[in-house]
Amino acid sequence: xxxxxxxxxxxxxxxxxxxxxxxxxxxxxxxxxxxxxxxxxxxxxxxxxxxxxxxxxxxxxxxxxxxxxxxxxxxxxxxxxxxxxxxxxxxxxxxxxxxxxxxxxxxxxxxxxxxxxxxxxxxxxxxxxxxxxxxxxxxxxxxxxxxxxxxxxxxxxxxxxxxxxxxxxxxxxxxxxxxxxxxxxxxxxxxxxxxxxxxxxxxxxxxxxxxxxxxxxxxxxxxxxxxxxxxxxxxxxxxxxxxxxxxxxxxxxxxxxxxxxxxxxxxxxxxxxxxxxxxxxxxxxxxxxxxxxxxxxxxxxxxxxxxxxxxxxxxxxxxxxxxxxxxxxxxxxxxxxxxxxxxxxxxxxxxxxxxxxxxxxxxxxxxxxxxxxxxxxxxxxxxxxxxxxxxxxxxxxxxxxxxxxxxxxxxxxxxxxxxxxxxxxxxxxxxxxxxxxxxxxxxxxxxxxxxxxxxxxxxxxxxxxxxxxxxxxxxxxxxxxxxxxxxxxxxxxxxxxxxxxxxxxxxxxxxxxxxxxxxxxxxxxxxxxxxxxxxxxxxxxxxxxxxxxxxxxxxxxxxxxxxxxxxxxxxxxxxxxxxxxxxxxxxxxxxxxxxxxxxxxxxxxxxxxxxxxxxxxxxxxxxxxxxxxxxxxxxxxxxxxxxxxxxxxxxxxxxxxxxxxxxxxxxxxxxxxxxxxxxxxxxxxxxxxxxxxxxxxxxxxxxxxxxxxxxxxxxxxxxxxxxxxxxxxxxxxxxxxxxxxxxxxxxxxxxxxxxxxxxxxxxxxxxxxxxxxxxxxxxxxxxxxxxxxxxxxxxxxxxxxxxxxxxxxxxxxxxxxxxxxxxxxxxxxx
Numbered sequence: 001x002x003x004x005x006x007x008x009x010x011x012x013x014x015x016x017x018x019x020x021x022x023x024x025x026x027x028x029x030x031x032x033x034x035x036x037x038x039x040x041x042x043x044x045x046x047x048x049x050x051x052x053x054x055x056x057x058x059x060x061x062x063x064x065x066x067x068x069x070x071x072x073x074x075x076x077x078x079x080x081x082x083x084x085x086x087x088x089x090x091x092x093x094x095x096x097x098x099x100x101x102x103x104x105x106x107x108x109x110x111x112x113x114x115x116x117x118x119x120x121x122x123x124x125x126x127x128x129x130x131x132x133x134x135x136x137x138x139x140x141x142x143x144x145x146x147x148x149x150x151x152x153x154x155x156x157x158x159x160x161x162x163x164x165x166x167x168x169x170x171x172x173x174x175x176x177x178x179x180x181x182x183x184x185x186x187x188x189x190x191x192x193x194x195x196x197x198x199x200x201x202x203x204x205x206x207x208x209x210x211x212x213x214x215x216x217x218x219x220x221x222x223x224x225x226x227x228x229x230x231x232x233x234x235x236x237x238x239x240x241x242x243x244x245x246x247x248x249x250x251x252x253x254x255x256x257x258x259x260x261x262x263x264x265x266x267x268x269x270x271x272x273x274x275x276x277x278x279x280x281x282x283x284x285x286x287x288x289x290x291x292x293x294x295x296x297x298x299x300x301x302x303x304x305x306x307x308x309x310x311x312x313x314x315x316x317x318x319x320x321x322x323x324x325x326x327x328x329x330x331x332x333x334x335x336x337x338x339x340x341x342x343x344x345x346x347x348x349x350x351x352x353x354x355x356x357x358x359x360x361x362x363x364x365x366x367x368x369x370x371x372x373x374x375x376x377x378x379x380x381x382x383x384x385x386x387x388x389x390x391x392x393x394x395x396x397x398x399x400x401x402x403x404x405x406x407x408x409x410x411x412x413x414x415x416x417x418x419x420x421x422x423x424x425x426x427x428x429x430x431x432x433x434x435x436x437x438x439x440x441x442x443x444x445x446x447x448x449x450x451x452x453x454x455x456x457x458x459x460x461x462x463x464x465x466x467x468x469x470x471x472x473x474x475x476x477x478x479x480x481x482x483x484x485x486x487x488x489x490x491x492x493x494x495x496x497x498x499x500x501x502x503x504x505x506x507x508x509x510x511x512x513x514x515x516x517x518x519x520x521x522x523x524x525x526x527x528x529x530x531x532x533x534x535x536x537x538x539x540x541x542x543x544x545x546x547x548x549x550x551x552x553x554x555x556x557x558x559x560x561x562x563x564x565x566x567x568x569x570x571x572x573x574x575x576x577x578x579x580x581x582x583x584x585x586x587x588x589x590x591x592x593x594x595x596x597x598x599x600x601x602x603x604x605x606x607x608x609x610x611x612x613x614x615x616x617x618x619x620x621x622x623x624x625x626x627x628x629x630x631x632x633x634x635x636x637x638x639x640x641x642x643x644x645x646x647x648x649x650x651x652x653x654x655x656x657x658x659x660x661x662x663x664x665x666x667x668x669x670x671x672x673x674x675x676x677x678x679x680x681x682x683x684x685x686x687x688x689x690x691x692x693x694x695x696x697x698x699x700x701x702x703x704x705x706x707x708x709x710x711x712x713x714x715x716x717x718x719x720x721x722x723x724x725x726x727x728x729x730x731x732x733x734x735x736x737x738x739x740x741x742x743x744x745x746x747x748x749x750x751x752x753x754x755x756x757x758x759x760x761x762x763x764x765x766x767x768x769x770x771x772x773x774x775x776x777x778x779x780x781x782x783x784x785x786x787x788x789x790x791x792x793x794x795x796x797x798x799x800x801x802x803x804x805x806x807x808x809x810x811x812x813x814x815x816x817x818x819x820x821x822x823x824x825x826x827x828x829x830x
Contacts, residue, residue, distance in 0.1 A: 003416050006062045010072065013055040014401050017075070020048050021395060032383050039093055043101050046086045047108060047115065053079045054118050061121045064266045065416040066274035068405065075397035076120070077559045081390035083117075084564040087549055089385060095802040097546055097699060098538045100526035112522035116541075117548040119515060119590045123556035125264075131592040134627070138509060141502045232726075241726070274418040281420060282427040293432055297439045301326055305447060315451050318444050325440040327433065389563040488618045494626050497619050501596070504606055506620060510588040510595045515552065518544050518579055518586060519715050519742075521707035533806065537702045537786070543583075546699050551587040555629040555673050562670045567697055569665060569676040571637070573683045573789065574701030575781045577743025580679040583701075584633050587677070591629050596620050599635035600654035617660055621667065621674070629673040632664075637678030641686035641694075661694045684792045692796050700793055703741050703781045710734040712745050717766070720753045727765040736772070739780030748774040 024045060032038050056079060060072045090099055105112060124131065159167075235241040304326075308316040319328050404422070413419070489497060501507035520540025529536040550570055554561040572580040588595045598620065607616035624630035634640060639654035640661070661676070668674055678695055680686070692698070704712060713733045717724060724730065737745065751774045793799045 003064060006059055007410075009055060010059045010063065010068070011406070013052055013059065014398065014406075016048070016055075017052050017079070017394065018398055018402075020045070020052070021391070021398060024391070027385075035093065035383075038383055039090065040104070042086055042090050042093065043099065043104050044108075046083065046090065047101055047104050047110070049079055049083050049086065050115060050117065051110070053083060054114070057118050057120050062260070062263055063416070064263060064270050065413075066270050066418050067422055068416075069267075069271075071397055071400055071405070073122070075394055075401075077557050078390040078393035078397060080120075080553050080557060081560045081564045082388060082394065084549060084553065084560065085386070085388055085390065088565040093383075095798060095805050096535075097697070097798070098526070098542050100523065100530065100536075102524075102527040112524075112541075115522075115545070117545055117553070119548065119552055120556060123552075123591050127592055134594075135509075137498075138502060138507075141499055142509070145503050270417055274423075277418055277420065277423055278427070281423045282431065285424065285427055285431055289428070290431065290435065294435050294439060297326070297432075297436060298443065301439070301443045304329060305450070315447060315454075318440075318447050321437070321440065325436060326443070327436060487622075488615060489622065494623060497623050498627070501619060501623060505602060506596055506598065506606070506616070507623070508595050508597050510593075511582075511585040513582055513585045513589050515544060515548060515583075515586040515590050518547075518583060519708070519712050520544055520704065521711050523705070524707065535802075537705070537790075538700065540579075540702075540704055540708045543699060543701050546697075547583050547587065550697055550699075551583075551631075551675060551677070552590045555587065555591040555593055555631070555675055558671070558673060561673050566670055567675070568668050569678070569694060569696045571678045571680065571683075571691075571695035571698045572701050573680050573698060573793075575703060575741065575785060575789070576681045577741030577781075578701045578703060579742050580681075580701055581635070584631065584677050584679065587675070588631050593629040593631045593673075593675075594624065594627055596624060596630060596632045597635070598632055598657065599637075600639040600649075600652060600656070601636070603656065604652035604654075613656055613660065617664060621664065624674045625672050630675075632674065632676045634676065634678045636680060636682075638680045638682050638684075638686040638691075641691045643685065643687050658690065665694065684788060688792075688795055698793070698796055698798065700789060702789075703739060703786065706734055706738070709737055709740075709745070712742060713737075716745055716749050717753070720749050721758045722749070722753050722766055723761050725765040727767050729768045732768050733771060736768075737775065737780075739782060740775070740778065741781060744775070744778050744780070747778070 027041060032041075053076070056072060056076045060069060060076055063069055063072065091097060101115065105115070232241065232244075236243050305315060308314075319325055410416075498507065518540065520543070522541050523536060523539035526536045526539075526542075550567045554564060554567060572583060574580055585595070587593065603616070607613055620632065624632065634657070639649070640657050642655060645654060665676070676694075683691070710730060713730050714724060717728075748771050752770050794803060
C-alpha cells in the first residue's frame with residue numbers, strides 16, 4: 001500500500017472516531033436502568049473502538065510523516081485507554097471477565113477474528129536498541145558466571161549406566177539386524193535370477209495384444225489420477241479443503257514485506273530530519289523575531305499597568321512566576337478584555353466582603369441536607385457511565401485533525417516530509433514563553449521602581465518571611481518522607497544490582513514467544529449458553545484477549561498505564577499444560593519487559609532472614625522500576641499461600657513472601673509499569689482470602705475445546721515440518737483428544753515427527769493412528785478436575801458476586817445492587 005492509501009485509511013478512521021465520540025457523548029448524558037440495554041450499548045462501543053484501534057495501529061506503523069505520527073500516537077493511546085475503560089465497565093456490569101458479542105458482530109457484519117486485540121508494534125520498535133543492549137548484557141553475565149551452561153546441563157536428562165548400556169545394545173542389535181536383512185535380500189535376488197535364467201523364455205503370441213494390455217493399464221492409471229485431481233479441485237472450490245499453495249509465501253507478500261522495511265527506514269530518516277528542524281527553525285526565529293517579540297511584550301505589559309492605574313487608582317500586583325507570570329493576564333485576550341476582567345474581579349471582592357459580614361445566621365443547614373438525599377435515591381436506581389480519562393484526549397486529537405489535517409492540501413508533499421510552517425507556529429509560542437520569563441523579571445523591577453517613584457510605597461518584608469517558612473516546612477516534610485522510604489542500596493548502581501539479581505537467578509531470560517503463538521479459537525456458543533443460564537468455559541482466544549488487555553497494553557504504553565483502570569496483579573489458574581508460563585513470557589516478549597522470578601522454589605535459600613528478605617524485595621522493586629516495564633512472576637503461587645505447608649517443603653519456607661506481597665502492591669503507583677503475575681495449577685490448596693486479596697484479576701485458563709484443538713493439531717503439525725494431506729483426519733484427532741491440553745499435543749507431535757518420519761512423508765503420508773500410541777501413554781484432564789477449578793472460582797469475590805447476580809435475576813445493574821446492599825447493611829447497623 002502507498003502513503004496515499006494509508007492517508008485515506010487514516011481519514012476514514014478519523015471519521016468513524018468522530019461519529020463514535022458524538023454518539024458516546026449523547027449516551028453518557030442519558031441515564032439507563034435496563035441491564036441488557038446497557039451491556040449492548042457498552043459492547044457496541046467496545047467493538048467499534050477495537051476496529052478503530054486496529055486501523056490506527058496499522059496507520060501509525062506505516063505512515064512516514066513525522067507530525068502526523070505525533071497526533072496519531074496521541075489518539076491511539078487514547079483509544080487503547082478507552083477500550084480498557086469500557087472493558088472495566090462491562091466487568092462491573094456482568095460480574096465476569098469473559099463477554100460474548102455474537103449479536104453485535106452479526107449486526108455490524110464483522111468476523112470474530114476482527115475482535116482480536118492487536119499488539120502495537122511501536123512497543124518494541126521505539127526501544128529496540130535498549131532491549132538489544134539489555135539482552136547482550138544479560139547474556140554476557142550468564143556466560144561469565146556459567147549459569148547458561150548449568151541451565152543446558154539441567155535441560156539434558158541424566159540416565160544411569162545400566163540404561164545407557166541397554167540403549168547401546170538396542171542400537172547395535174538393530175544395526176546388525178539391518179545388515180543381516182540386506183545380506184539375505186541379496187542372496188534371495190541372486191537365487192531368483194538363477195532360476196529365471198534356467199526357465200526357457202515364453203514367446204509372445206501377439207505383439208498387438210501386449211500393446212493393448214499396456215494401453216489399458218496406462219489409460220486406467222491416467223483416468224484415476226484425473227478423477228482424483230478433479231475431486232480435489234471441487235473440494236477446494238467448495239471450501240472443504242485449503243488451496244494447494246495456501247502455506248507458500250507468494251511474491252506479492254515478499255514484495256509487501258520489502259516495502260514495509262523500506263518504509264520503516266524512511267520513517268527513521270524523516271524523524272531525524274524533523275528533530276534537527278526543530279532546533280534550526282527555533283534558532284532562526286530567535287535571530288529574526290526574538291527582539292520584536294520582546295519589545296511587543298514589554299509594550300503590552302506597560303499598557304496594562306497604566307490602564308490599571310487609571311481605572312483603580314493604584315498600581316496592580318504583578319503575577320508571580322509560580323502562577324505563570326504575565327501569561328495569565330494575556331492568555332488569548334485583548335487589552336480591553338483584560339481591563340474588563342480587572343473591573344469584574346474588584347466587584348466580586350467587594351461582594352464577598354459584604355457577604356462575610358452578613359453570614360451570622362446558620363438557619364438553612366437542615367434544608368440543604370434534605371435535598372441531596374432525595375436526589376441520591378433517584379440516582380442510585382439509574383446507571384451512569386464512569387467519567388473517562390481518555391475521552392478528552394481523543395476529542396482534542398480529533399479537533400486538531402479537523403483544524404489542520406482534514407482539508408490540508410498535500411499535493412506538493414509527495415515524500416511526506418515535515419511541514420516547516422507548523423514547526424514555526426509551535427516554536428514561536430515556545431520562544432514567546434521563554435522570552436516572557438525574561439520580560440517578567442524586567443517588568444517586575446520596573447513596576448517596583450514606578451511604585452517607589454510615584455506612590456512612595458514600600459513592599460512589606462512579611463511575604464518574604466512567609467516564603468522562607470513555607471520552604472522550611474516543605475523541606476521538613478520532604479526529609480520526613482525520605483526518612484520513611486529509606487534506600488537500602490543508595491551507594492550502589494543499577495548495573496551492579498541488575499548483575500546481582502541475574503547471578504542469584506531472580507532475573508531470568510525471557511523466551512521469544514509472541515502472544516499470537518498462543519493458538520485458540522473463538523467461542524461460538526458462549527452467548528447461546530448464557531441465554532439458557534449456563535455459564536460457558538472460556539475459550540483460549542478469550543484468555544488471549546484478556547492477557548492483551550490486562551497485561552500487554554498497560555505495560556507497553558506509559559500514558560495508558562497511568563490513566564486507565566489500574567491492574568497491579570494478575571493470576572492465571574488452570575491445569576498443567578494449558579500454557580500459563582508461555583503467556584507470562586509472551587507478555588515480556590511483546591512489551592520488552594524484564595522478567596523477575598520470585599517463585600517459592602526459586603527464592604528458597606536466597607537472601608536468608610528477615611533483613612535478607614527485605615533487601616531482596618527492595619532490590620527487585622528498585623531494578624523493576626528503573627528498568628520498567630517489568631513483570632514479577634510467582635510460579636506455583638499457591639505455595640506462597642498454603643493452608644498447611646507439607647512436611648517435605650518446610651525447609652524451603654514457601655510462605656516467605658505472603659505478608660510482603662500486599663505491601664509490594666501498595667508501593668506500586670500508576671507511573672510504575674510493574675505487573676505481578678502468578679500462575680497456579682492447584683489454587684484450592686491456598687487460603688482463598690489472602691490469595692484473592694493479592695491478585696486483583698483472576699483468569700481461569702481452561703483445557704482447549706474442540707475448535708481450539710482442531711486449530712492446534714493443524715498448526716502444531718505444520719510448525720514441526722508435517723504435511724497435512726487428505727489421509728490425515730484432523731477432525732478425528734481433535735475429537736479423540738478431548739481433555740488433553742496444548743502441552744500434551746505438542747509432546748505427541750514431537751515424539752511422532754522425527755527426522756526420519758519427516759523424510760518419509762512423500763511416500764508415506766501422515767495418518768491419525770500414528771499419534772494414538774503416544775497419546776495412550778498420557779493422562780488427560782478429566783471433567784472432575786475442571787469442575788474443581790469452577791467450584792474454586794465460584795468462591796472468589798468475583799465468582800460470589802456473579803452467583804448472587806444470577807440468583808437474583810438480571811434486573812438492575814451490578815452497581816445498583818452494590819449500592820442497595822450497602823444501604824441495607826447501614827440500616828442494620830443503625
